Amino acid sequence: MMRSAASQPRVSQTRSNPAPSQRVVSHAPDYLLLTTVIMLCVIGLIAVYSASYALGAAEFKDANYFIKKQAFALVLGVIAMTITTMIDYRILMRLSPLIMFVALVALALVLVPGIGREQNGARSWIAIGPLPPLQPSEFAKLAVLIYLSAWLAAKGDLLHDLALGVLPFVSMVGIVGALILLEPDVGTALIVAAITGTLFFIAGAKLMHVVALAGSGLLMLTLLILSGGYRMDRITAFTSAESDPTGVGFHALQLMVAFGSGGFGGLGLGVSRQKFFYVPGAHTDGILAIIGEELGYIGVFLVVSLLLLLLYRGWVAVRDATDQFGSLLAVGILAWIAFQSLVNIGGVARLMPLTGIPLPLISYGGTSLIATMGAIGVLLSVTRYTRTDGVGAEAAARPQQRRSIPGFRRAPRPSIGPSIGGTR
Amino acid sequence: MLQDNWPLVLLGLRIGVAAALYLFLLIAIRALRAEVRARTMPYAVALPTYGVATPSASAPTALVEVVPLDAPARVGDHLEVLEYTGEGGEPGRLAGRSYALRGPALIGRNVGSTIVLPERQVSSRHARVFPDRGAWWVEDLGSTNGTYIGSRRVSGRERLDPSTEVRFGPVVARLVRDTAKNGAR
Numbered sequence: 034m035m036r037s038a039a040s041q042p043r044v045s046q047t048r049s050n051p052a053p054s055q056r057v058v059s060h061a062p063d064y065l066l067l068t069t070v071i072m073l074c075v076i077g078l079i080a081v082y083s084a085s086y087a088l089g090a091a092e093f094k095d096a097n098y099f100i101k102k103q104a105f106a107l108v109l110g111v112i113a114m115t116i117t118t119m120i121d122y123r124i125l126m127r128l129s130p131l132i133m134f135v136a137l138v139a140l141a142l143v144l145v146p147g148i149g150r151e152q153n154g155a156r157s158w159i160a161i162g163p164l165p166p167l168q169p170s171e172f173a174k175l176a177v178l179i180y181l182s183a184w185l186a187a188k189g190d191l192l193h194d195l196a197l198g199v200l201p202f203v204s205m206v207g208i209v210g211a212l213i214l215l216e217p218d219v220g221t222a223l224i225v226a227a228i229t230g231t232l233f234f235i236a237g238a239k240l241m242h243v244v245a246l247a248g249s250g251l252l253m254l255t256l257l258i259l260s261g262g263y264r265m266d267r268i269t270a271f272t273s274a275e276s277d278p279t280g281v282g283f284h285a286l287q288l289m290v291a292f293g294s295g296g297f298g299g300l301g302l303g304v305s306r307q308k309f310f311y312v313p314g315a316h317t318d319g320i321l322a323i324i325g326e327e328l329g330y331i332g333v334f335l336v337v338s339l340l341l342l343l344l345y346r347g348w349v350a351v352r353d354a355t356d357q358f359g360s361l362l363a364v365g366i367l368a369w370i371a372f373q374s375l376v377n378i379g380g381v382a383r384l385m386p387l388t389g390i391p392l393p394l395i396s397y398g399g400t401s402l403i404a405t406m407g408a409i410g411v412l413l414s415v416t417r418y419t420r421t422d423g424v425g426a427e428a429a430a431r432p433q434q435r436r437s438i439p440g441f442r443r444a445p446r447p448s449i450g451p452s453i454g455g456t457r
Numbered sequence: 458m459l460q461d462n463w464p465l466v467l468l469g470l471r472i473g474v475a476a477a478l479y480l481f482l483l484i485a486i487r488a489l490r491a492e493v494r495a496r497t498m499p500y501a502v503a504l505p506t507y508g509v510a511t512p513s514a515s516a517p518t519a520l521v522e523v524v525p526l527d528a529p530a531r532v533g534d535h536l537e538v539l540e541y542t543g544e545g546g547e548p549g550r551l552a553g554r555s556y557a558l559r560g561p562a563l564i565g566r567n568v569g570s571t572i573v574l575p576e577r578q579v580s581s582r583h584a585r586v587f588p589d590r591g592a593w594w595v596e597d598l599g600s601t602n603g604t605y606i607g608s609r610r611v612s613g614r615e616r617l618d619p620s621t622e623v624r625f626g627p628v629v630a631r632l633v634r635d636t637a638k639n640g641a642r
Contacts, residue, residue: 384475
């Protein structure tokens with residue numbers, strides 16, 4: 034027997050809540066996840082600089098206009114991520130009504146003329162005093178998924194009940210969705226619907242209810258497309274861009290030109306031609322096309338692989354989380370990143386109609402970056418409380434001795450005897 | 458023929474790829490659902506509690522604690538995993554572990570279980586061990602590879618004795634009763 038002289042796992046007396054049922058060993062966060070996120074942010078910053086300097090110079094007489102703002106947002110994002118990583122995510126369960134309330138107030142304030150600021154046809158910005166304007170709808174995504182995770186985790190099998198489970202869910206999502214639709218920001222409302230719908234299904238709602246909700250959602254979406262002129266144009270651009278290459282199909286075709294001119298290896302960093310006002314939103318929604326032109330297939334492959342790695346590590350967190358609230362939080366954050374990436378990349382690659390959804394962590398957009406990084410911090414906090422008692426290959430693959438980062442509590446050595454670091 | 462309809466074929470292919478992507482997403486979400494649902498089962502809250510507990514039916518909230526064998530004192534009853542043959546003929550990696558029994562315990566491969574046995578041949582919800590009338594009982598929950606007492610397969614509930622070995626799939630364990638109730642080995 035190769036029994037190590039391991040000691041009793043030290044149970045952390047969580048500073049915030051020493052309730053006996055809440056004691057779970059905390060350890061270092063998932064460093065692979067953290068590394069992936071940092072790499073995506075760095076790639077994003079470089080890509081935003083490359084894609085935005087032409088527009089910055091032309092419109093603001095400053096080639097560095099966009100990169101300065103994005104770098105500032107990245108600093109705030111890192112701070113947000115550090116804070117959310119370090120707090121115990123289970124505190125969010127009790128704070129969730131407050132978080133939701135603040136988000137609803139902010140979403141309502143946006144609609145008030147004078148406080149909300151209109152840009153690109155949508156009143157989605159809020160500017161308080163000298164602070165840089167923010168988009169509350171981005172933070173609302175995080176607030177909704179925290180609130181719903183707490184609600185669903187507490188609900189249990191009551192979820193099957195139409196009056197106690199389905200109706201409250203629909204009205205909660207409906208209120209948030211309606212506030213965002215009023216801006217109007219259909220893309221963000223769709224993402225919120227996708228995140229919440231996924232959470233609802235995963236928490237164990239009845240299949241019939243989920244199908245009915247998804248069906249009515251699709252019906253509403255179809256009506257929306259048929260009503261608004263530019264939304265129908267997006268569909269036309271998707272199905273037959275070639276029939277109107279300078280009008281409706283311009284956007285979709287210029288994206289194709291960017292990918293085509295990049296080819297396999299790319300033209301080289303900074304050499305894109307399409308960013309000179311050919312690809313609309315080159316630094317925002319269309320940034321992947323510019324990466325594709327400058328770094329080629331290899332660059333796009335790298336970005337997509339990193340996003341997939343992020344999702345995989347998130348899945349590990351879902352699997353190893355010790356409570357359902359943590360699992361659901363991780364699911365919600367995963368759904369957010371997955372749906373936005375899928376819709377953005379699908380649109381840029383002409384697999385789906387264009388929607389104007391930014392690519393998480395890569396696209397230009399301060400609020401989006403800060404909110405996403407804050408959410409990933411929550412995910413990292415969930416990874417600090419995962420099981421380490423040899424469940425799955427995960428715990429065995431973790432190194433025995435972890436280096437500690439100042440500020441994070443040191444990981445106690447998993448002490449369940451011979452299995453860890455053993456044969457596997 | 459194909460050349461004439463090339464744009465249409467291309468559109469069909471594009472929609473096909475998009476549909477495949479969404480299908481993949483749907484499958485992933487379904488898998489996640491099973492993963493998360495595992496946590497809503499009874500006894501899913503497997504957090505340590507301390508203090509001596511005697512096996513009694515009136516302790517439904519009692520939970521489990523993982524204790525290494527060389528811990529200074531062991532209090533209460535335990536389920537101790539003995540030497541057994543694991544995957545590929547290797548020695549089982551759970552051998553030597555000891556799980557304190559504090560009340561009804563769900564045994565399975567799932568992380569939601571009270572006692573997690575991460576071996577492939579253990580079912581996700583394998584068996585249940587619970588106290589009744591001063592004794593410990595085991596009940597199989599429809600596991601694939603069965604629960605055995607000695608060489609007899611358990612059907613229904615059966616009494617656990619310190620003298621006989623109990624086997625969950627490949628994992629062989631034995632009940633250790635704390636007769637002294639004072640922590641002595």
